[in-house]
Amino acid sequence: MVDIGAAEGIPPAEVEDVELYHAKSWVTKYVFCQDAKVIAIQYSITAISIGLVALVLSWLIRLQLAFPGTFSIVTPSNYYQFVTMHGMIMVIYLLTALFLGGFGNYLIPLMVGARDMVFPYVNMLSYWVYLLAVVVLVASFFAPGGPTGAGWTLYPPQAILEGTPGRQWGIILMLVSLILFIIGFTMGGLNYVVTVLQGRTRGMTMMRLPLTVWGIFTATILALLAFPALFVASVMMLFDRVLGTSFFMPAIVAAGEHLKYGGGSPILFQHLFWFFGHPEVYIVALPAFGIVSDLISVHSRKNIFGYRMMVWALVAIAVLSFIVWGHHMYISGMNPPFGFFFATSTLIIAVPTAIKVYNWVLTLWRGDIHLTVPMLFALGFIVTFVNGGITGLFLGNVIVDVPLSATMFVVAHFHMVMGIAPILVVFGGIYHWYPKITGRMLNERLGQIHFWITFLGAYLIYFPMHYLGFIGVPRRYYELGETAFVPASAATLNVAITAAALIVGAAQTVFFFNVIWSLYKGKLAGGNPWRAASLEWQTPETPPGHGNWGKELPVVYRWAYDYSVPGAGQDFLPQNQPPAIPAR
């Protein structure tokens, strides 16, 4: 082979090849393992397991809303505890951990052509601290008084006052668990960022990275800068609760008695929380954006439309997401110019977001669309995300938000945009990469059944909620009782929603059955079943071995999207295939 690499300007290796830690025993190979691929699977299994708890909690919430008072296990306090834990687990312990710890760990080293993360030992610690955080979280279910019922936003003063369920231990354990999560995440997050910045293989420039890596990378940076605010808020609230300080506590008279608190600022907590909280939405959305871009490109055999724009849109969204947090606080009261500012910045985010949606659609345009299961989920994502994004534009305006905030409309909005949409991508991603991870395909038929029930079911659950919100059904209410402005038909609708929620939840067993069954009985996949161009499909072994690449690191000659290139023999050109004719 002629040395076209040199002609193309592939520079010499700048970094020595890493020396990896080689596991000596079963324990260091599978338990305290430093291999990012194993850590990824540990992260994923833990996150999905705790996510199942949150799913069951959502059933209990829905059962109460449909049949108020029928189920003795859902008392009013339990209801609030379930809602709180459901929200917190779904957002942080499931989605954040799964996208960054799970997908990030598995895909980053493979996609950038590295042997592992840059600091595997720290990476391993990250998982164990995360597991500890999950254990502390679970412990709060068994603590006296149960888990906290303060709502996932944990707003003070009520979060730590008498009368809120779980104020004895629940809130303390919740805060400790969050602090641990952040410490654990930081260890992993530093690894992901440095691996992308400094650990790429020869020829892999930033602008040749698959968009999946870009999505996870930008999301990790967001997380490293947003979690500090939550960390600080948690520490200070822990002080308020345990030591009786008043960071967030104003003077309060409860039952005619002056509490010992005074002088603090509850609004300060809201600022800190949402300075974290809004970027958090994008921490789960940006990896989803990235993954979906790759799924769409691979399964429609076309290069992604406007790669550069896609990258810059990710970066723009990431930057803007730090200056919009106030839109969660319109009803807390704010100076009108601030309302104006936050509404404007919120609406501006729609621009890069719309660019992404257009580019996905244009990638599909006249593509050779294969309706494989990952593709179905990717298409489902686009529809759902657009849907949730548009209601987001409504809520971004102060005047629309004020009446709709704290109603079911908001619940419908955020589930569409950051609940269902990313979950669809998680599934799409698993169907797509499962063959690489296990060497076997997931069953197609079962996958299709899973997709259609989940996708249509999600719409049956959340579409009616928009309407409920419009007629004023409030969120976080144990029961509606006799409320003049809510028609009786709302109760019927609630029953229907609950039925859909139970079915969707139960349908996930199809997925789990598929995952386990295919592990043993699935069709053998080979190294590159989707004929994809990005680097993770070009490993010498499937599943990739320790160190990923065998003796030599791959050299990259092109971007990850050379599909259906005119004149090329194959319909795709792997990133590490040297150009026959100096192309592009």
Next chain:
Amino acid sequence: MTESALTDSLEAPPRQGGWHGFAADWSSDQRAFKSATWGKAMIWIFLLSDTFIFSCFLLSYMTVRMSTTVPWPDPGKVFALTIAGREIPLILIAIMTFILISSSGTMAMAVNFGYRHDRVKSAVLMLATAAFGASFVGMQAFEWTHLILEGVRPWGNPWGAAQFGSCFFLITGFHGTHVTIGVIFLLITARKVLRGDFESGRRGFFTSRKGRYEIVETMGLYWHFVDLVWVFIFALFYLW
């Protein structure tokens, strides 16, 4: 800790300076920061994240200082020590600040000697830095005791707003923890330098990776950061 030192490859193309160089680095392969090894890139990003933590703490302190309706105690009086019958405001803090800033000097020298493979000087300077750091923490402990004896608690104090004590213990405590962690790692690194781990390529106990003298610099970056943060705490908490 890191395996990423530059190879002395002569083939590497010369690098441009200025904005062109900046753009060239970012559009190049393998590494975006051409002169930074993995460990150094990581500590910088960690420090950026930590900056956000300290900023949030300090902003929260300013917010509660403004939100409370009770007058704020006068730091000039609270942090005064009576020496030889005269009350000198902020004297202890001034000494602590001086010590911490001096320790940045010894740290910088340790880094320099480390890169020159002068193991003994580097280790001794690191030990000196650790000693400065430990005495800083010691004086902080003295100050805490002093204030606690005068009745300052996280939830209240004899002179005014309760938030004074809350912020004081929280922020100086969090910073002091940073210093303490720094001291521990300085001792560990000094031991490694003395033993010649970075010459012999001895592997780390936990990571089983070879270390390089660059670790001394990584340590230094952390230390300077902790110093810099102190300057802000000093200005915003003690002088305001």
